[in-house]
Amino acid sequence: MATYAIGDIQGCFRSFERLLTRIAFDPEADRLWVVGDLVNRGPQSLEVLRWMREHDEAVVAVLGNHDLHLLARHAGVIQASRSDTLAPVLEAPDVDALIEWLAARPIAHADGDLLMIHAGLLPTWSRETAIALASEIEAELRGPYRTDFLHALYHERPKRFRPNQHLRNRRLAAAAVFTRLRAVDAEGQMVPRFKGPPDSVCDGQVPWFLHPERKSADTTIVFGHWATLGLWIDDRVVALDSGCVWGGSLTAFRLEDRAVFSVPVTR
Numbered sequence: 001m002a003t004y005a006i007g008d009i010q011g012c013f014r015s016f017e018r019l020l021t022r023i024a025f026d027p028e029a030d031r032l033w034v035v036g037d038l039v040n041r042g043p044q045s046l047e048v049l050r051w052m053r054e055h056d057e058a059v060v061a062v063l064g065n066h067d068l069h070l071l072a073r074h075a076g077v078i079q080a081s082r083s084d085t086l087a088p089v090l091e092a093p094d095v096d097a098l099i100e101w102l103a104a105r106p107i108a109h110a111d112g113d114l115l116m117i118h119a120g121l122l123p124t125w126s127r128e129t130a131i132a133l134a135s136e137i138e139a140e141l142r143g144p145y146r147t148d149f150l151h152a153l154y155h156e157r158p159k160r161f162r163p164n165q166h167l168r169n170r171r172l173a174a175a176a177v178f179t180r181l182r183a184v185d186a187e188g189q190m191v192p193r194f195k196g197p198p199d200s201v202c203d204g205q206v207p208w209f210l211h212p213e214r215k216s217a218d219t220t221i222v223f224g225h226w227a228t229l230g231l232w233i234d235d236r237v238v239a240l241d242s243g244c245v246w247g248g249s250l251t252a253f254r255l256e257d258r259a260v261f262s263v264p265v266t267r
């Protein structure tokens with residue numbers, strides 16, 4: 001039995017299938033950790049979601065920004081973006097079951113020394129803080145007010161996280177961090193809309209995982225989201241978005257021995 005963490009799939013189902021073949025994935029014995037952004041931009045989001053739901057017992061998938069975007073589209077709180085490729089999901093006969101499965105995914109997954117999230121953590125968040133914040137957001141997405149929460153996430157979206165702010169605002173800010181963070185500023189807050197490579201941050205800013213006072217530094221963090229960062233693997237950081245949907249590759253990282261497997265995008 002082995003556990004593989006894999007990077008952002010974004011609807012690249014053929015590449016995903018090829019990667020499963022490459023690692024000889026056995027859903028009866030092996031486990032798959034998925035860093036989020038299962039869907040969107042790529043061609044086969046519906047097939048990815050159906051596969052994940054069908055293999056639910058072998059899969060741990062955390063939610064990414066594109067997954068939240070799909071939940072918000074389905075809830076009717078936002079319009080399609082120009083680059084969305086979500087119509088086949090939204091029009092599928094099993095869309096409601098797929099959406100309920102997706103909405104029940106965690107924001108963070110902790111196991112022993114490891115913590116998986118989609119994008120990042122603020123420097124002030126310890127592992128315990130991150131887990132507590134994630135469970136607050138998960139409760140919102142699984143509860144009766146999911147639509148309200150998603151509406152607020154896309155139409156209010158507070159920019160700064162403060163631990164003592166109103167509960168709902170704290171959860172909205174934390175959801176943005178977990179699913180969108182790349183760089184933090186001198187005050188340790190998220191730099192909004194930054195998408196460039198790590199060496200293109202402005203003065204005083206730093207990739208979140210390189211912040212010198214990061215309180216989660218005692219945990220190995222597995223994440224994706226940052227295609228212009230690409231694969232970044234060191235003792236405490238496992239970044240797996242190798243940009244499959246942008247013509248790059250899809251990567252699996254075997255947790256037991258840190259072996260790396262990549263397949264080029266398959267159209």
Ligand SMILES: [Mn+2]
Nearest residue numbers: 037064065225
């Ligand atoms: Mn993402």
